[in-house]
Amino acid sequence: MPGQGDRLLAAVIEHVAAHGVADLSLRSIAAAVGTSHRMLNYHFGSKEGLLVAVVRAVEENQRQALAELTADRDSTPEQLARRFWKHLTDPALRAHERLFFELYGQAVQGRPGTTALLDGIVEAWVDPLAAYEHRAGLPLDVARARARLGLAVSRGLLLDLVATNDLDAVNAAMEEFLALLGRSSD
Template sequence: MEGKDPKRRLLEAAVDQLARTGVAGRSLRQLAADLGTSHRMLIYHFGSMEGLLVEIVREVEARQRAALADLDGSGTPEEVARAFWRRFTDPALYPNERLFFELYGQALQGRPGTEALLPEVVTAWLGPLTELGKSHGLSERDARISARLGVAVTRGLLLDLLATGDLGAVNAAMDRFVDLYVASLQ
C-alpha cells in the first residue's frame, strides 16, 4: 500500500472493512474509527457516507471487471462464463453485493450522493462484455445484446441468491443461461 495516495489507501481499507462488517447501521464516524482516521478525512476525500459507498461499489465493480479480463482467453466461452459466475457467488462477496443493490436502489430513488452510480452501473460492463462476445465470434450487435442480457441475468440471479440463499437453484438457472449463450455462438 506504500506509495498510494491517502484517498486510495482509505478506499481500499474501507472496501476491506465493509466486506468484513457490512454497512448496515454503520455511521461515518464508526467507519472512520475502524479505519484509523477521522470522519472529517472521509468527508474531505469522499464528500459524504453515500459518496464513500458509491466509490466502494465502483472499486468492487472495477475489481470484478479486472477479474473478467484475467479470465478472458483462459478457456472456452462456457468455462470462462462458469468461472466468472463462481467468482460472483463467492460468499465473501455477499456484503459487497448487498451494498451494491442497496445503493443501486437508493440511486434509482434519487437519494443525494448516490445518483453518481447510475450512469455507469450498466454501461461500465457493456464494453468489456461486448469485446468478450466478439472474441467468441459474435457480431458487434449480437455481442452488445448478449452483454446487456448477461448483466441483467447475472444481477437478477445475484439478487435471487441474496434473497433466497438457494445457490443450487441460481446455479441451475445460470447453467441454463450459459448453455443458451454458448448455443448462440454456433
C-alpha cells in the same frame, strides 16, 4: 504503492460490506476504520461520495477479474462465463454483493449523492463483454445484446443468491442460461 485515500477506501469497503450502510454515519465509519470523519470528508467529499467510491472500487475489482479471464484467448465464452460465475459466487464476496445491491437500490431511487453510481454501471460491463463476444465471432450488435442479457441474468441471480443463499439453485439457473445461450449461437 497505495495512497492514504486508497488505504482508507479499502478499510471502509470491508467495514461497510460487513455492516451495510443503514444507520451508518460518517463518524461511525471513521471510528471503525481508525480515522476521523474529516479525513473521510477530505478524500471523498461526503458519506454518499464515500459509498459511491466503495461500490465503484468493488465493481472495478470485479472487472479486473473479468479482464484476467478474457485474456485467455483459448477459452470459449461459455467456459469464461462459468469461471467468472464461480468467482462471483465465492462466499467471500457475498457481503460485497449485498452492499452493491443496497447502494444500487438507493441510487435508482435517487438518493442524493448516490446517483453518480449509475454512471456507467451497465456500459462498463457491456463494453468489455461485447468486445469478447465480438472477438469470438458474433456481430457487434448481437454481442452487445448478449452482453447486456448476460449482465442482467448474472445480477438477477446474484440478487437471488444474496436473498436466499441458495447457491445450488442459482448455479442450476446459470447452467440453464448458458445452455440456452449455447443453443442460440449454434
